[in-house]
Amino acid sequence: MRAVVIRRFGGPEVLEVIEAPLPEPGPGQVRVRVAAAGLNPADLAARAGLFGPAELAPGEFLGLGWDVAGTVDALGSGVSGPAEGTAVVGLVSGSGRRFKAHAEYVVVDADAVAAAPSSVGLVHAATLPVNAPTADQALGLLGARPGDRLLVTGAAGAVGGFAVQLAHHAGLRVVALARADDEPLLRELGADEAVASLDGVRADAALDAAVLGSPVLAAVRDGGAYVTARPGAVPAAERGIRVAAVQVRPDGARLAELVALADRGVLTTRVADTYPLADAAKAHARLAEGGLRGRLVLVP
Template sequence: MLQPLAVPVPHAGPGEVRLRVHAAAVSPTDILLMAGLLRHSGMQLPYCPGQDAAGVVDEVGPGVAGLAPGDRVMALVMPTSAAGGAYREHTVLPAVRVAHSPSGTSHEEAATLPMNGLTARLGLDLMDLAAGQLLAVTGAAGAVGGYLVELAKADGLRVVADAAPADEELVRRLGADHVVPRGDGLAEAVRRIAPAGAGGVADAAVLVTGALGAVRDGGQVAAFRGTEVYGALRRGLVAHAVYVPDYVGDRAELDDLRQLAERGELSLRVARILPAAEAAHAHRLMEAVGLRGRVVLTF
């Protein structure tokens, strides 16, 4: 059960910074951990979830460069670490996981970028499609899917994305070149646009079979729930497991996302803002169908 708890304020050690957290985005992973994965992870109670934080640096440890007290920052937090996650007023992190927040954004907006943005970035980097190739994106209206569309366009790719009728305008606004109906028939719809199939698919909605059918022979698949759910791949398809901790500690990648957001090439979508004491309600909202953007807790 999620409830407020008083804990000692931590201090930054060598190579670390302490954040006064002002906002923490709620992610599906937080909900999965609270739903039962926690008991298999070896973590001890009390446990603090949360992967995305935004706030202000208020303490800097020895050996830290590029960050100073008073800086507005965002960070990717590993909730399975001994220090716990982002749902807290103060958190201590390795400085390499922290980047300046996009200028002109609120803490709530900045908190939606690190985990989802880096997940999308990693998926595209693993597929390594050439500019001009066609990428299919499933779950394009979601947080990761939306970043996939925008980052792919920034990379010079052509994008065909799925959407429910209510989300078509949103997905077009994100930059998709083609929008096809969500659900059954995705592969056929993509192949009407590209008869040989797309060069790759970023399967954020985990459609699995429906997504694979949209990809050309020898094409690439970015798998966001592990490659094992795709079974034995045929037609020379290559599946890449997208695991965002692979980009933990890469401030340059997070800073690249900052710059894209500042140029208006990434949309920081906040669905609801709630006080931290309502974290349990925030989790229930995230489990609801049709939420577009992230629920963000404030501290």
């Protein structure tokens, strides 16, 4: 199979597409024939060496890609489902794996996958497994209740957009921060207010998907809650505000519930563009430029 890997850390130029043996699923795992795999900021961070060791040992390499959509084609021992031939989405956990989702096949824990949505194709489905659970788990950390005023930064992005939709669905009053020209999109996602700056904004809680830090914390009321989307970027607590970072974890059962919300139209998948595996470096460069209103997706 073909797979995108890195042998050293750096810019998009360090990405390679190699030929590799077909991975075999171990106990509790399934092998997925990849139809589409999202490209996330975490992939750029992993490529740059922000996770794990300072450098790779000679001869070693690492794979990239956290979220996948495709078809189950082999089951490991102890796995009764999903059955072979089932279209699934899943979160490929772990940052030190030799092969991940940016490949023609990937091995995934069986309890980290869910049946793919029926309302969209697999390219769009590949935008769900990382970003929707990240937004969902961040909202869980905040503990906001219906009627609370929630500030979401980076609200036009992938995590922020799902957060706006999930919060609106849960009965929160959503203040969405993004560029001024994103207001029509934010309203469509369900934001009660769309703002282009934090001037005068006050909220009971904040999901800082844009990782702006202290200025967002300053907009939260005393005793409120703040969650950032980047572990290691939590500002110091003040005024009794609870602060935390979301670090997404695989949860196939909850992912299935999020897929159901997508099929009901509560969540909207957005694809900015697709790239073949051979153009992974171009996709990385485009994501680094910023300004996307949807995910880039690699298609083997």
